[in-house]
Amino acid sequence: MIHKYSLNGYNIVLDVHSGGVSVVDDAAYALLDYLDAPMQEKCPEEILDKLSERFGRDELESAYAELYGMYQDGILFSEDDYEQFADKMVSSPVKAMCLHIAHDCNLRCKYCFASTGDFGHGRKLMDFETGKRAIDFLIEHSGTRRNLELDFFGGEPLMNYEVVKQVVAYARSIEKQHNKNFRFTITTNGVQLTEDKFEFLNKEMSNVVLSIDGRKEVNDRMRPNAGGKGSYDTILPHFQKFVESRGQDQYYVRGTFTRYNLDFAEDVLDLNAKGFDQISVEPVVTDSKYDYALREEDLPKVFAEYERLAKELIRRKKEGKGFNFFHFMIDLDQGPCAIKRLRGCGCGNEYVAVTPDGDIYPCHQFVGMEDWKMGNLYDGTFDLKRKEYFAHANIYGKEECGKCWAKFYCSGGCNANNLQYAGDVLKPYRLACEMEKKRLECAIMIKAAMADTDSE
Amino acid sequence: MTNSKHVKTLNNANLKCSAAKGGCGECQASCQSACKTSCTVANQKCEHEEK
Ligand code: SF4
Ligand code: SF4
Ligand code: SF4
Numbered sequence: 001m002i003h004k005y006s007l008n009g010y011n012i013v014l015d016v017h018s019g020g021v022s023v024v025d026d027a028a029y030a031l032l033d034y035l036d037a038p039m040q041e042k043c044p045e046e047i048l049d050k051l052s053e054r055f056g057r058d059e060l061e062s063a064y065a066e067l068y069g070m071y072q073d074g075i076l077f078s079e080d081d082y083e084q085f086a087d088k089m090v091s092s093p094v095k096a097m098c099l100h101i102a103h104d105c106n107l108r109c110k111y112c113f114a115s116t117g118d119f120g121h122g123r124k125l126m127d128f129e130t131g132k133r134a135i136d137f138l139i140e141h142s143g144t145r146r147n148l149e150l151d152f153f154g155g156e157p158l159m160n161y162e163v164v165k166q167v168v169a170y171a172r173s174i175e176k177q178h179n180k181n182f183r184f185t186i187t188t189n190g191v192q193l194t195e196d197k198f199e200f201l202n203k204e205m206s207n208v209v210l211s212i213d214g215r216k217e218v219n220d221r222m223r224p225n226a227g228g229k230g231s232y233d234t235i236l237p238h239f240q241k242f243v244e245s246r247g248q249d250q251y252y253v254r255g256t257f258t259r260y261n262l263d264f265a266e267d268v269l270d271l272n273a274k275g276f277d278q279i280s281v282e283p284v285v286t287d288s289k290y291d292y293a294l295r296e297e298d299l300p301k302v303f304a305e306y307e308r309l310a311k312e313l314i315r316r317k318k319e320g321k322g323f324n325f326f327h328f329m330i331d332l333d334q335g336p337c338a339i340k341r342l343r344g345c346g347c348g349n350e351y352v353a354v355t356p357d358g359d360i361y362p363c364h365q366f367v368g369m370e371d372w373k374m375g376n377l378y379d380g381t382f383d384l385k386r387k388e389y390f391a392h393a394n395i396y397g398k399e400e401c402g403k404c405w406a407k408f409y410c411s412g413g414c415n416a417n418n419l420q421y422a423g424d425v426l427k428p429y430r431l432a433c434e435m436e437k438k439r440l441e442c443a444i445m446i447k448a449a450m451a452d453t454d455s456e
Numbered sequence: 457m458t459n460s461k462h463v464k465t466l467n468n469a470n471l472k473c474s475a476a477k478g479g480c481g482e483c484q485a486s487c488q489s490a491c492k493t494s495c496t497v498a499n500q501k502c503e504h505e506e507k
Contacts, residue, residue, distance in 0.1 A: 013463075020469030028462040063462040075469040088479040096485035147482050147503065183484075329499035332467035336500045337478025341471075351485045363487065408471060409498040411486060443498070451466050 002077060003405035004032055007445045008311060010452075014444065016405050017082070020075030021332055023448045027055045028063040037077035039068055083396065088339050091349060091384075091391040093143030098353040098364040099134055101126045101164055102155040106191045107231055109223045111256060111284045111292065119355070119368035125160040126356040131167035133377040134354045139178050141382075148175075151185045153353075153364055158192040168204050187211065187254075189223070190235030190242075198245045206250060210239045213255040214267020214281060221260060222292070240275055248277065252326060255281040258292035262301045265309040272323050280326030283435055285417055296431060303438045310442035314449045330409065330443040341395075344412040348374065348390030362390055365416030390415070390425075398426045400433075410436045480504050 001016040011029040013022045024032070034047045043064035051060055070076035104123040105112070138148055150171070152164050164186070171182045186201065187209040201208065212235055213219040220230025243251055253276045257264035264281055271279050283302070286293045294302070309325065316322050335341075345351065348362030355367055358377035366372045375382035393415055395401045401412045413428045413436070421429040482503045 015469065017471065018469040019467070019471030020465060021467050022463050022465040024463045025461070066460050066462045069460075070463060070465065074472075075465060078469075078472070081472070082475060085475055085479070092481055095481065145481055147484075149485060326499065331499065331501075333470065334502065336474075336483060336497050336502050337504070338471045338475035339479030340481075340483060340500070340502075341497050343479075345487050346485045347487065350481065351487065411497040414487075440498070447466055451464075 001080065001405060002032065004029065005441055007307070007441055008314075008449065010445055010448045012441075012444055012448055013076070014405065015070075015075050015078055016408065017080050018075045018078040019332070019338075019408060020070070020078070021444055021447065022070065022075070023451075024067075025063065027051075027059050028067055030054060031060065031063055031067060035067065035077075037071070037079075039071045039077065041068060082338060082342060085339055085342070086396060089343050089391065089394045089396070091388050093145045094138060094141035094350055094352055095145040095147065096149040096151075096346065096351040097134060097138050098151050098153045098351070099126070099131065099167070100154060100353060100355045100364070100367060101131065101152050101157045101167070102160040103356050104159050105154060105156040105189070106159060107156070107189050107223055107225055108228075109189075111222060111258060111286050111290075119155075123155075124356040126163055128163050128166045128170075130354075130356060130358045130377060131163055132170050133358060135167060135171045135174075137354075137360075137377055137382075139174070139180060142180065146179060147181050147183060149183045149185070151187060153187050156189050156191065157186055158188050158197070161192070161197065165200060185209065189231070190238045191225070191231065193235070193238040193242055195241065195245075198242060201242075202246050208242075208246070208251045209280075210235075210242070210251060210253045211255070212236065212239060212253050212271070213257070214261070214264065215270045218257075218261045218267055219255075222256070222258065236274065243276060252278045252280045254326075255279075256284050257281055258284040258286075259294055259298060260292050262298055263305060265305045265312065268309055268325060269312065277323035278326075279323060282327070283432070285414075285420075285432075287420075294431060299431070299434055302435060306435075306438050306442050310446055314446055317446075317450060318453055327439040328443040328446055330440070330447065332444075332447055338408065341408045341411055344394045345415065347393070347415050349387055349393075362386070363416060365414070366419075393425055398428060400428050404428075404433070406433075406437050406440055409440050474502075478502075478504065 003014045011024045013024055030051050048060055102125050103119055142148055175182050183206045184204050185207040186205050189211045216232045219232045223231045225231055253271050268279055268281050283294055353361045353364045353367050359373055360375040361367045374386050395407045395412050398412050401407050415425045417429045417432055418427050419425050486497045
């Protein structure tokens with residue numbers, strides 16, 4: 001299987017199963033319309049005939065010869081022989097946890113999937129005992145995995161900062177004896193991110209996700225406080241100081257774009273102008289009944305915006321002023337192994353979420369969906385059947401994903417979105433797929449453009 | 457990287473070999489990285505010990 005597209009003057013060919021990425025000229029690109037495996041050594045006459053008006057015969061023949069060379073090298077029309085690894089995609093140890101340390105929030109973000117922090121179940125802070133049990137659960141279920149990840153999430157985790165510190169201290173006190181290495185991260189809205197917390201957070205958090213949407217008016221429209229006032233003027237200076245104190249490293253400013261700011265590239269660039277160079281701005285995931293939900297008809301605008309951002313990023317990179325946009329970062333050589341890529345997000349299998357009541361859910365996006373609860377830390381339940389079900393929610397468990405060119409980069413989409421919008425964990429949500437594929441096309445094109453510069 | 461007249465391949469295309477040695481599960485769960493609403497693995501780092 002191949003995927004080919006032209007973008008920003010580059011004809012790009014992705015050979016899906018080998019991961020090979022090539023830039024080809026117009027003759028080779030045109031030939032590919034007619035080719036598939038098995039390729040013959042000589043270009044079939046009828047293909048030469050079909051293209052004879054656009055290209056000379058010699059040109060077509062030499063382009064064909066090079067394509068045939070790629071085919072022989074296994075980087076064109078390479079075979080899908082990954083089914084043999086299906087046994088590596090079964091139930092695995094739990095190694096990552098989203099700890100909902102506070103089901104409460106000091107902002108009232110309109111698109112919040114936690115419905116203003118409480119996930120529809122009343123405001124509540126996690127106590128230390130529950131946090132401690134969560135750590136014990138993770139260690140107990142992590143088998144031989146050494147690196148354990150725990151994200152402090154909410155609501156707003158800093159509303160329960162003392163317990164965050166206690167949980168970290170507890171985990172640190174026992175990690176060595178269990179031969180584990182905890183990696184903590186935190187996702188915060190910044191309201192209470194004051195300097196007195198920097199030292200602890202910088203020491204203990206291997207990554208921090210800082211929520212801000214971009215331009216002031218965009219942020220304030222969707223991220224007001226309980227009194228209806230925008231949060232921008234409070235959080236921006238907090239984030240700027242904090243990022244500075246971390247040496248501009250190991251963080252993301254993370255925004256959401258909605259139908260209200262389809263020109264979201266401006267928000268990305270504005271965040272960069274405010275001093276951030278690790279940026280993630282992502283499409284809102286919400287019920288289509290809301291005015292700000294993205295719709296099918298918005299796709300052309302969203303695509304154009306991703307392209308605009310990609311071109312701007314190339315321009316800046318060439319000037320040595322590049323920054324990282326999370327969804328355009330891609331490593332064509334040293335990225336994760338194919339197994340990891342096929343295995344999916346790990347939700348409900350190697351990743352779980354825990355609420356202040358000690359309830360266990362497949363991931364943070366499932367929290368509050370009673371039907372999907374997997375267990376509880378206090379009564380010791382943990383639904384292994386459901387875990388098994390999620391273990392099979394990998395690329396080969398999702399019919400459309402198996403056939404999709406983006407499968408090794410997207411990994412099968414978001415199970416929670418699939419459930420909410422397509423009605424089934426195993427059915428990809430089309431709108432999300434289209435945007436994911438566009439981002440990938442842009443990310444690969446950026447690589448092509450930069451390779452072009454390098455060889456100039 | 458190969459360089460010829462009509463095609464230029466940008467990478468080693470080593471996905472298949474990565475499968476044989478891969479799957480140790482030590483790398484970050486993808487949703488933990490930044491987004492929390494989507495699954496993108498392409499930008500993650502492998503942490504396998506003997507690579
Ligand atoms: S650490 Fe590397 S080899 Fe192990 S699962 Fe992750 S990507 Fe694959
Ligand atoms: S979720 Fe969508 S984009 Fe991702 S692999 Fe599946 S079909 Fe492709
Ligand atoms: S289901 Fe979606 S939100 Fe949950 S871990 Fe997977 S990608 Fe992330």
